[in-house]
Amino acid sequence: MNVDSxxxxxxxxxxxxxxxxxxxxxxxxxxxxxxxxxxIKLAEVEPFKSKGYETYNKGGEKPSSIDATAALSYYPYNGSSVYQCGTCQCIILIYLETAGHGARYQARWIPSYIRLES
Ligand SMILES: [Zn+2]
Incomplete structure (x- = not known):
């Protein structure tokens, strides 16, 4: 699923x-x-051009912040899957974090006010 979809x-x-x-x-x-x-799992994220483990921090923004841009070519969006909640219809991205103490899934809600980039 690309940024437009x-x-x-x-x-x-x-x-x-x-x-x-x-x-x-x-x-x-x-x-x-x-x-x-x-x-409900809908699809995998399709980055425009995957940047591997590079994180997006244009303008000095922190990738972990609550208003960070969802930049699909950058880590961890480029390895995420798109999920939808059957109750509220919201979109949540989930990826498997493998660094550090064993693998664990990480999730981020993407409401419409979050900036999206390809
Ligand atoms: Zn929900």
Missing amino acids: LREIIPLSESEYCEECQKEKLKGWTNSNGLEEKL
Whole structure:
């Protein structure tokens, strides 16, 4: 799924909280707590041109911040999958973090006000 198709499926207005996916806790990349088992997997992210493990920090922004650009060519977006919550319809990206202490899934909610780049 490329940036244009991702833009199309992100709800323009959605709830701020959801009991099913608890997206309010996922404004920045956070441990997924098994969400990948609960949500509907739609597709893999298709980066325009994958930058490997390079992170996006144009303008000095921190990739881990809650308002970070979702730059699909950059890590970790370039290795993420696109999931949707069946209850609130929100879009959540999930990837498998393999650095450090064993593999674990990380998740980030992508509401419509987050800047998206290819
Ligand atoms: Zn939800």
